[in-house]
Amino acid sequence: MSTELTIRNATFKNPVLTASGTFGYGLECPAFVDVSQLGGVVTKSISRKPRDGNPPQRIAETSAGMLNSIGLANVGVDVFLAEKLPALRKAGATVVVNIAASSIEEYAYVLERCEEHEGIAGYEINVSCPNVKDGGLSFGTSCPAVAEITRDLRKRTEKLLAMKLTPNVTSIGEFARACEAEGADAVSCVNTFVGMDIFVDSRRPKIATITGGFSGPAILPMALAKVWEVRKAVNIPIIGIGGICTAEDALKFLIVGASLIQVGTALFVDPGVGPTIAEGIAAYMDRHGMKSLNELIGSLDTSLQPSLVAAGWE
Amino acid sequence: MYLQTVSVEYSKEIAENVWVIGFYAPNVAKAVLPGQFLNVKPDASFDPLLRRAYSVHRVQGELVELIYNVHGRGSAIFAVKRPGDPLDIMGPLGVPFHLEGEFTRAILISGGLGIAPMPILGDELHSRGIDVVNIHGARSAKMIVQDDRLRNPIYATDDGSLGFHGNVVGALAEYLDKSDHSEESLRLFACGPNRMLESLASFCDGRGLPLEVSLECQMACGIGICQGCPVEMKGGERKYTLVCTHGPNYDVQDILLESLPVEHG
Numbered sequence: 001m002s003t004e005l006t007i008r009n010a011t012f013k014n015p016v017l018t019a020s021g022t023f024g025y026g027l028e029c030p031a032f033v034d035v036s037q038l039g040g041v042v043t044k045s046i047s048r049k050p051r052d053g054n055p056p057q058r059i060a061e062t063s064a065g066m067l068n069s070i071g072l073a074n075v076g077v078d079v080f081l082a083e084k085l086p087a088l089r090k091a092g093a094t095v096v097v098n099i100a101a102s103s104i105e106e107y108a109y110v111l112e113r114c115e116e117h118e119g120i121a122g123y124e125i126n127v128s129c130p131n132v133k134d135g136g137l138s139f140g141t142s143c144p145a146v147a148e149i150t151r152d153l154r155k156r157t158e159k160l161l162a163m164k165l166t167p168n169v170t171s172i173g174e175f176a177r178a179c180e181a182e183g184a185d186a187v188s189c190v191n192t193f194v195g196m197d198i199f200v201d202s203r204r205p206k207i208a209t210i211t212g213g214f215s216g217p218a219i220l221p222m223a224l225a226k227v228w229e230v231r232k233a234v235n236i237p238i239i240g241i242g243g244i245c246t247a248e249d250a251l252k253f254l255i256v257g258a259s260l261i262q263v264g265t266a267l268f269v270d271p272g273v274g275p276t277i278a279e280g281i282a283a284y285m286d287r288h289g290m291k292s293l294n295e296l297i298g299s300l301d302t303s304l305q306p307s308l309v310a311a312g313w314e
Numbered sequence: 315m316y317l318q319t320v321s322v323e324y325s326k327e328i329a330e331n332v333w334v335i336g337f338y339a340p341n342v343a344k345a346v347l348p349g350q351f352l353n354v355k356p357d358a359s360f361d362p363l364l365r366r367a368y369s370v371h372r373v374q375g376e377l378v379e380l381i382y383n384v385h386g387r388g389s390a391i392f393a394v395k396r397p398g399d400p401l402d403i404m405g406p407l408g409v410p411f412h413l414e415g416e417f418t419r420a421i422l423i424s425g426g427l428g429i430a431p432m433p434i435l436g437d438e439l440h441s442r443g444i445d446v447v448n449i450h451g452a453r454s455a456k457m458i459v460q461d462d463r464l465r466n467p468i469y470a471t472d473d474g475s476l477g478f479h480g481n482v483v484g485a486l487a488e489y490l491d492k493s494d495h496s497e498e499s500l501r502l503f504a505c506g507p508n509r510m511l512e513s514l515a516s517f518c519d520g521r522g523l524p525l526e527v528s529l530e531c532q533m534a535c536g537i538g539i540c541q542g543c544p545v546e547m548k549g550g551e552r553k554y555t556l557v558c559t560h561g562p563n564y565d566v567q568d569i570l571l572e573s574l575p576v577e578h579g
Binding site: 021022023024028029031052053055056057058059060061063064065066068070073082216217227245251265266268269270271 | 315316355360361362363364365386404458480532534535537538539540541542543544546547552553554559573574575
């Protein structure tokens with residue numbers, strides 16, 4: 001039995017990656033997790049220049065979830081390549097660099113700087129951050145812009161190129177099709193949903209940017225539906241993201257059609273949960289006599305009537 | 315840093331809406347330094363989702379105590395914990411109070427739940443041969459944590475129902491006026507509402523008194539991976555510092571207290 005999976009020329013030892021922006025640079029918590037036990041580490045979004053990020057308050061808890069407005073705080077590509085990448089490689093991580101930018105030129109610059117270095121398995125392009133004024137969601141909600149960024153970056157790398165899509169569009173399938181048509185190897189579905197919360201006594205927003213990115217287990221059914229929509233729209237691999245906290249959550253995404261999954265907000269509660277989820281997936285495959293992940297990916301059986309007992313109403 | 319489940323010894327109210335929870339955690343008790351915190355999960359469910367960051371209040375042998383207010387769903391769950399209930403803790407986290415340097419007397423100033431890190435700090439300073447004075451304030455007597463283990467306490471209440479009639483800054487001014495201790499050999503440590511810290515910082519600035527503040531802040535991860543707890547710095551290369559990993563204890567000269575939000579209920 002193997003949980004290994006290769007997309008383009010990037011091989012992941014198991015399907016569990018850490019989601020961008022939820023695991024720092026992968027170096028912050030060696031006490032709690034051995035990053036070599038993860039399928040991969042997707043870095044914090046890296047931009048051309050360091051970014052301070054948004055003013056406080058940046059986070060708020062919601063029912064079974066949270067809002068964030070970090071604003072892509074990061075050290076910039078120079079420090080990332082000089083300090084973070086070598087340390088991640090030394091720790092044995094499979095590294096996927098997430099790139100954020102406010103122009104096509106900036107995406108290209110960061111990617112080409114990364115291309116000069118060994119030890120990067122691939123790229124995930126953030127065209128979907130809801131919390132910055134320039135770039136981010138303004139790209140992510142324009143299908144022609146996403147297509148253009150994909151086309152441009154595809155020319156610049158032979159490595160895995162995954163586009164991270166926003167769910168805050170009418171038809172995410174169209175965006176995935178555009179990425180596929182322009183040569184993306186995979187689509188990451190989904191970034192956070194736009195959300196908002198306020199204090200009723202002071203009548204003030206709970207985070208400084210008023211709205212922010214909504215994540216955590218509360219969004220899982222919405223994210224799963226987006227993955228299902230994308231599964232029906234494209235043939236390239238999907239990296240499923242959205243509220244995954246347990247192996248069972250991860251299995252749902254794989255069964256619906258994701259080839260890999262990312263754990264995000266759950267890491268804030270238990271930074272070591274990634275390898276636990278990977279073990280749970282392997283145990284499930286064993287139990288079901290599966291030899292490879294491909295037997296699991298997209299194995300959803302829609303012909304059966306839902307069972308109330310199986311749905312947890314027993 | 316440890317991530318583990320311990321067993322609750324007790325959870326009880328020690329002043330109006332001030333609760334203490336105690337548990338045995340030998341590794342934490344041994345490792346923790348004054349001003350560090352634990353990130354504690356309310357229960358095994360995902361709702362409420364996030365851990366709560368609580369300063370370590372006191373360590374006695376292998377027993378660790380945290381204190382908290384009940385003001386939301388997470389803290390309400392802690393308040394109904396019974397002896398033997400599991401408690402999922404992560405830590406100790408954060409940079410401890412900075413105790414280096416020459417001083418012979420420390421004044422520990424706390425407002426409300428800001429009392430949290432003061433007993434463990436007072437014990438450590440005392441063991442180093444430093445005089446410890448506590449100035450602890452609250453709105454009213456019933457909200458004051460009256461702990462006979464608190465070293466040399468001076469209480470202050472807004473309504474005058476106990477001790478000094480006024481806030482902790484007023485109580486500090488009165489104490490300094492009466493004290494014959496040289497101000498050069500003093501060090502002040504404070505924890506409490508952000509506006510109290512601002513007012514105290516302004517007072518200390520005027521008197522040239524060195525002040526270290528321990529910030530309370532909502533956090534998601536507590537270990538620097540979410541970047542959710544910034545506080546603005548005065549100058550320096552970076553605009554923000556993260557309270558969880560660079561703090562929560564800062565020389566007040568290094569940060570912009572006014573950038574911190576007013577606490578909302």
